[in-house]
Amino acid sequence: MIEVRVGLVVAALAAAVGVAAAQDDLPAAAPASVERGRAVYEESCAPCHGFRGDGHGSAARWLDPRPRDFTRGLYKLRSTASGHLPTDEDLLRVIDVGVPGTSMPGWRDELSESDRRAVVAYVKTFAPRFTRARKPPEPRELPAPPEDLASLRAEGAALYQLMKCWDCHGREGRGDGPAVKTTRDDWNRRIDPADLTRRPLRWGQDAPAIYEILDTGMNGTPMPSYYDAALTGREGFEDLSAITTHYGKGVAPVLQKWVAQMPTQARIDEMSEPDRIALAQRRLWALAAYVMSLRKPRCWTDWLFEDQPGRYAEP
Amino acid sequence: MRGLGRNLAIAGAFLGVASLALAAGYQGGTVSNGGTVSGVVKTTKKPPEKKAVQISKDPSVCGKKPIYDESLIIGKKGELANAVVWIDGIASGKKLEPTTAVVDQIGCVYTPHVQAVAVGSAIELRSQDAVLHNVHGFLDEDTVFNIALPNKGSKSKQKAEDAGIIKLKCDAGHVWMSAYVAAFDHPYFAVTGADGSFKIGDVPAGKYKVMVWHETLGQTSGTVDVSAGGTATLELSLK
Numbered sequence: 001m002i003e004v005r006v007g008l009v010v011a012a013l014a015a016a017v018g019v020a021a022a023q024d025d026l027p028a029a030a031p032a033s034v035e036r037g038r039a040v041y042e043e044s045c046a047p048c049h050g051f052r053g054d055g056h057g058s059a060a061r062w063l064d065p066r067p068r069d070f071t072r073g074l075y076k077l078r079s080t081a082s083g084h085l086p087t088d089e090d091l092l093r094v095i096d097v098g099v100p101g102t103s104m105p106g107w108r109d110e111l112s113e114s115d116r117r118a119v120v121a122y123v124k125t126f127a128p129r130f131t132r133a134r135k136p137p138e139p140r141e142l143p144a145p146p147e148d149l150a151s152l153r154a155e156g157a158a159l160y161q162l163m164k165c166w167d168c169h170g171r172e173g174r175g176d177g178p179a180v181k182t183t184r185d186d187w188n189r190r191i192d193p194a195d196l197t198r199r200p201l202r203w204g205q206d207a208p209a210i211y212e213i214l215d216t217g218m219n220g221t222p223m224p225s226y227y228d229a230a231l232t233g234r235e236g237f238e239d240l241s242a243i244t245t246h247y248g249k250g251v252a253p254v255l256q257k258w259v260a261q262m263p264t265q266a267r268i269d270e271m272s273e274p275d276r277i278a279l280a281q282r283r284l285w286a287l288a289a290y291v292m293s294l295r296k297p298r299c300w301t302d303w304l305f306e307d308q309p310g311r312y313a314e315p
Numbered sequence: 316m317r318g319l320g321r322n323l324a325i326a327g328a329f330l331g332v333a334s335l336a337l338a339a340g341y342q343g344g345t346v347s348n349g350g351t352v353s354g355v356v357k358t359t360k361k362p363p364e365k366k367a368v369q370i371s372k373d374p375s376v377c378g379k380k381p382i383y384d385e386s387l388i389i390g391k392k393g394e395l396a397n398a399v400v401w402i403d404g405i406a407s408g409k410k411l412e413p414t415t416a417v418v419d420q421i422g423c424v425y426t427p428h429v430q431a432v433a434v435g436s437a438i439e440l441r442s443q444d445a446v447l448h449n450v451h452g453f454l455d456e457d458t459v460f461n462i463a464l465p466n467k468g469s470k471s472k473q474k475a476e477d478a479g480i481i482k483l484k485c486d487a488g489h490v491w492m493s494a495y496v497a498a499f500d501h502p503y504f505a506v507t508g509a510d511g512s513f514k515i516g517d518v519p520a521g522k523y524k525v526m527v528w529h530e531t532l533g534q535t536s537g538t539v540d541v542s543a544g545g546t547a548t549l550e551l552s553l554k
Contacts, residue, residue: 072457083452083460083473129457164447164465167487178372179447179488186458217461222486224449224463228471236466239445241375265468 037122233265394511
């Protein structure tokens with residue numbers, strides 16, 4: 001009889017596993033932290049982000065930029081590949097330090113770590129994309145900045161022109177390039193490219209934060225990932241017509257010197273994987289170094305509002 | 316008695332595996348003596364007047380040749396090009412084989428305009444243009460990738476991770492640029508050519524619902540009865 005019972009139990013279990021797996025739309029039972037997250041969220045986050053997480057809280061209409069709509073799983077500030085979901089650590093970093101230059105404050109001093117993590121868990125429940133995901137989001141490699149970062153600034157200035165960052169961000173980085181007229185976000189709202197002469201920047205003021213934005217792009221906005229573009233060979237940069245149309249013919253001789261030093265596409269394609277990664281990373285660091293140098297205080301009062309040491313400290 | 320217990324366990328395990336398979340979706344294998352679904356997609360709409368789009372940005376690169384709107388291409392007898400046709404909800408049949416969908420940008424136009432691949436396929440993005448392009452892919456209006464291709468020869472490899480129709484567009488002021496890459500979790504799909512025709516082979520015998528999608532005219536469906544080794548023909552009409 002024992003065998004029969006064991007058989008029945010095994011049969012029932014196996015069928016249950018199969019049926020449960022078949023019904024992948026079935027909502028998972030809410031773990032305790034999600035319930036705690038809901039309580040914290042509804043008290044501290046819902047006034048701006050809304051009880052449904054759609055960004056339509058009662059204060060939202062007064063805010064610019066608008067609070068994030070969590071229902072679509074589109075996050076600008078991430079360590080993951082373009083189009084991918086953010087990691088829990090990415091979400092936690094934004095909750096911890098806030099988004100400088102927006103109405104989003106940091107909550108590290110207001111909420112305990114377990115409450116902040118609970119909010120991360122709860123915020124993810126607003127977007128079906130998180131429950132559908134087959135594996136957890138993976139951060140991309142963030143290398144240590146090169147020691148000679150500042151010396152890459154001139155190369156970065158050339159790459160800013162050659163890789164056409166000015167098309168959106170403008171020749172001086174003021175966010176007034178020729179593409180600005182038509183830029184829209186995933187909610188079909190007008191969106192302006194960042195004014196790179198102003199601080200603070202959203203993800204952080206240091207080179208790694210800028211590098212990460214260049215590497216991963218900003219989901220939901222026109223800002224793309226530039227990693228693959230940083231693997232373009234010399235031939236791709238030789239046609240300077242679009243650049244000289246915008247900047248004038250005067251920039252050509254300097255750019256030609258930079259282009260002449262670049263490896264050809266065939267050489268890049270033949271490179272070993274570590275060499276190729278090093279090339280792309282070097283070019284992105286150069287761009288980051290140049291973006292850091294673009295900061296220009298405009299008025300003596302700017303020191304009041306701009307980044308002060310410690311004010312937007314990184315975690 | 317011992318035998319009954321074991322048999323029950325085996326049966327249960329089978330049930331479990333079978334329902335797991337259901338959850339996993341399409342089952343690929345070999346199809347012997349499969350049939351063919353072939354036909355044509357038509358519309359009652361009149362062909363729109365062929366008009367070049369206005370080049371509002373980068374005319375020196377984008378304006379070399381006139382660019383025509385590809386969102387509705389209709390032949391003389393109403394044949395509809397660039398429609399995506401597939402067998403709806405097919406659970407098993409020939410192998411699902413990931414391939415590569417190449418999307419090139421030449422003179423600020425995506426080539427091809429519409430294509431279809433299996434889920435898991437690579438989407439290879441390229442540019443021949445010396446102006447800034449970004450290929451911004453959307454699935455159900457949400458970003459799935461957004462890649463800068465700012466130079467002639469820029470390239471990137473993305474992946475069709477989920478089933479659905481990915482729309483591509485450019486944010487760099489080239490508002491006329493659009494293309495579609497449809498990804499399916501089964502291998503029974505086709506894209507109509509200029510003559511509106513399509514052909515889907517190696518279909519196991521049976522009754523099927525055939526769907527068609529077009530970017531401008533929307534969706535409709537028809538039914539076919541495929542016999543072993545035979546050809547079922549079908550005309551789908553979009554209004």
